[in-house]
Structures are given as structure tokens and as C-alpha cells.
Amino acid sequence: DTGVSQDPRHKITKRGQNVTFRCDPISEHNRLYWYRQTLGQGPEFLTYFQNEAQLEKSRLLSDRFSAERPKGSFSTLEIQRTEQGDSAMYLCASSSTRTSGMSGELFFGEGSRLTVL
Amino acid sequence: GESVGLHLPTLSVQEGDNSIINCAYSNSASDYFIWYKQESGKGPQFIIDIRSNMDKRQGQRVTVLLNKTVKHLSLQIAATQPGDSAVYFCAGVPSSGSARQLTFGSGTQLTVLP
Numbered sequence: 001d002t003g004v005s006q007d008p009r010h011k012i013t014k015r016g017q018n019v020t021f022r023c024d025p026i027s028e029h030n031r032l033y034w035y036r037q038t039l040g041q042g043p044e045f046l047t048y049f050q051n052e053a054q055l056e057k058s059r060l061l062s063d064r065f066s067a068e069r070p071k072g073s074f075s076t077l078e079i080q081r082t083e084q085g086d087s088a089m090y091l092c093a094s095s096s097t098r099t100s101g102m103s104g105e106l107f108f109g110e111g112s113r114l115t116v117l
Numbered sequence: 118g119e120s121v122g123l124h125l126p127t128l129s130v131q132e133g134d135n136s137i138i139n140c141a142y143s144n145s146a147s148d149y150f151i152w153y154k155q156e157s158g159k160g161p162q163f164i165i166d167i168r169s170n171m172d173k174r175q176g177q178r179v180t181v182l183l184n185k186t187v188k189h190l191s192l193q194i195a196a197t198q199p200g201d202s203a204v205y206f207c208a209g210v211p212s213s214g215s216a217r218q219l220t221f222g223s224g225t226q227l228t229v230l231p
Contacts (some may be wrong), residue, residue, distance in 0.1 A: 004160070040126075040223065040224070041224070042208070042222055043161065043221050044221070045220070091160050091161070105151070105163045106163065106219065107163070108153075110159050110160045111159075
């Protein structure tokens with residue numbers, strides 16, 4: 001297993017179009033997270049799954065955003081009717097609740113960079 | 118909720134010197150703190166973490182210090198190398214104990230000078 005993988009790495013779209021990003025977590029990690037990162041800022045939490053259940057959503061996740069993890073493995077993040085303000089890096093991370101000790105280190109993917117023209 | 122922030126957006130050090138990156142937090146109810154390193158074009162990478170009941174933790178070439186009295190933590194990198202050039206983030210986890218609420222600061226860009 002080579003870690004968390006995200007696809008596509010870069011996406012350029014026109015305002016109003018829909019985009020979908022995919023995340024494949026580390027095998028057997030039961031937790032999966034989506035974060036958004038804009039230039040010069042730290043990642044901001046968007047949403048989180050434990051297995052296939054979406055347990056938490058940030059207020060940043062407007063109704064144009066939807067995330068799924070249908071089989072508890074890979075996840076998709078869809079943005080409908082994209083706006084220029086959606087331009088950012090979308091990071092996926094995974095972790096395991098079976099990690100002993102601390103609450104669980106997050107393993108991040110390399111992100112999907114979205115540019116909305 | 119937790120609020121974390123870094124004191125300096127940029128830091129330049131000579132190769133071989135020690136680096137100290139500082140971070141402040143506002144919520145005393147955090148269970149633990151994590152330092153991440155992010156190289157250009159890559160996702161954040163875990164460096165080291167520390168529980169709130171500790172004041173120091175050491176890793177390979179890195180040490181994290183936690184001062185709960187002044188709500189401050191620092192990351193010390195010994196013998197800084199060119200490969201250490203990156204943005205460093207501190208992140209706090211509230212006492213609910215799940216990394217799902219990881220709150221990141223805005224980061225310090227560390228530049229290692231030859």
C-alpha cells in the first residue's frame with residue numbers, strides 16, 4: 001500500500017460546472033476525512049466518515065458539496081455549480097481507530113487542486 | 118472550539134543550525150497537539166505529537182515543547198537540513214479525542230539557507 005491516493009491531482013473547470021474528486025484511503029483505515037486548503041492557510045476540516053457513515057460535516061460544506069463513501073473504502077467529493085471561491089486544494093486523509101495510544105494520526109494524500117475559471 | 122496560530126509566517130535558518138517554530142493556542146480543553154510538515158505540492162505529513170499531560174516529547178531530530186501555562190507549543194529541529202524546508206503546521210485536537218476536529222494554524226514557511 002503506497003498511502004492515500006487522490007484523483008485527479010489537478011482540475012480546471014469553468015464556473016457552474018460540476019466536479020468530482022476521488023480518494024482511496026490506506027487499506028483497512030476505517031476513518032476518512034476531507035479537508036480544504038487555500039493558499040497560505042492550513043487545511044480546514046470539511047467532513048469525516050467512519051466506515052461508510054458520514055459522522056460530521058463542517059459549516060464550510062455548503063449544499064453544493066456532497067461526499068460519499070458507499071462501501072466504506074474509497075470516497076468521492078462532488079462540488080456542484082462550482083464558484084470561483086471553490087478554487088482550493090482538496091485534501092483527503094485517513095486514519096485507523098485501532099491505532100493504539102494517541103487519537104489517531106492522519107495520513108494525508110497529495111491533494112486535488114481545483115481551479116475554477 | 119480550538120484556535121491555533123503560528124507566531125511567524127516565515128523563518129530562515131542556516132543549514133546546520135537549530136530551528137524553533139512557535140505556536141499558540143486558545144482552548145485549554147485540547148487533548149493533544151500535532152505538528153505536520155507540508156512540502157510544496159504535497160499533503161501534510163505527520164512529524165510528532167504530544168498529549169496535554171506532557172511538557173516535552175522527543176523524536177528523531179525533533180522536539181516538541183508544550184507550555185500549558187501560557188498556551189504555547191514549539192517545534193525544535195536540530196541540525197536543520199535542506200530537506201527540512203517546508204511549511205510547518207501545528208494542530209490541536211479537542212478533548213473529545215477524535216482527530217476529526219483537527220484545527221490547523223496558518224503555518225510557518227521554513228527556509229534553510231546553504
